[in-house]
Amino acid sequence: MSTPRRAPSGAAVLRPELTEAVVDAVLAELAEVGHGRLSMQRVAARAGVGKSALYRRWPGKDEMVMDVVGRFGVPAEPPPDTGTLVGDLHALVVGMRDWLDHPRLASIVPDLLAESRRSPRLAEAFRERLSGPRRDRSREVLARAVARGEITPEQAGGVEAELVVDLLGSVPFWRVAVHGGPIDDQGATALAELVARGMTAPR
């Protein structure tokens, strides 16, 4: 257990230094004991802060966990426009791969998915904080492809779009969770090319 770097300040807004200690503690607890056994008490003790500092910021552990995991390296913006659908898809796959490649997140995300099956509140937080923003970035990439004339507006808004958004997340996840290692550069390229061909080929 680490010692506090500063005494709790009592201020309503956490200072950046304090947030960093809390973020570290949440990630370490999640990776070691999992969401089911994590508690506000354990996180506060590990971060060297009072429990009240956590409750001033978050109403409960689900919100705290999702806020921390959601901040951790998830890009806020869609990837830069590469000029082609295949290039943009590749950037999304690499972004997901790099996010999952953090040694702690690789253990945390499967755990959160499992706990979400038992906690509708956590499932909702997962969709709102992690899954939702990632899906929005993917949809933005499809909208660019419509603007370029690579795919039709229907493709960017229907069943096919939802599938593509799913597989850009699920395949990099599957590699880590089932195979134990991140998707490699060859795999990321092949995935982007397969999806781009599947969307743009004559039918």
Place this chain on the structure above:
Amino acid sequence: MSTPRRAPSGAAVLRPELTEAVVDAVLAELAEVGHGRLSMQRVAARAGVGKSALYRRWPGKDEMVMDVVGRFGVPAEPPPDTGTLVGDLHALVVGMRDWLDHPRLASIVPDLLAESRRSPRLAEAFRERLSGPRRDRSREVLARAVARGEITPEQAGGVEAELVVDLLGSVPFWRVAVHGGPIDDQGATALAELVARGMTAPR
């Protein structure tokens, strides 16, 4: 807790009736408490058998869990030949969807993936009992497409094949784990068509 339907027999091979009670107990414990807190003791008590009956069959809980989950509705054979790659891919997606659609398995598989990150022995059992056989069935479908001239032998054996095998499993899983419900018929058809076009389109 159920009462034993028969007293433990002491025979070296479990009778079918006994196996069924054990299978039910393993699935119920996994769904309720998760792999981390499941024990041979709890399963034996729930199934109404002695712990020794379980240890005669399995060396430990990882093997027991994977044997039970692996038996539970995973088809042993590749799907019947539909005559086209797209038809065979659709059958694989629907097979995965139907397997995951069991209410208990939908909670169990994410849990096993999460625990696999903490237990290399469970990860190995997962690959050997669940992931491996599913991958073999998918590869058989790609081999048929080579025989029909729909794809090249290189496509059925390289990076692209591994990707396709991954996404046929990961997308139906993602729908259940992240979205909370199985992939629907429209989604299954769109996934099979996207992949088939991606593999067979000119490049």
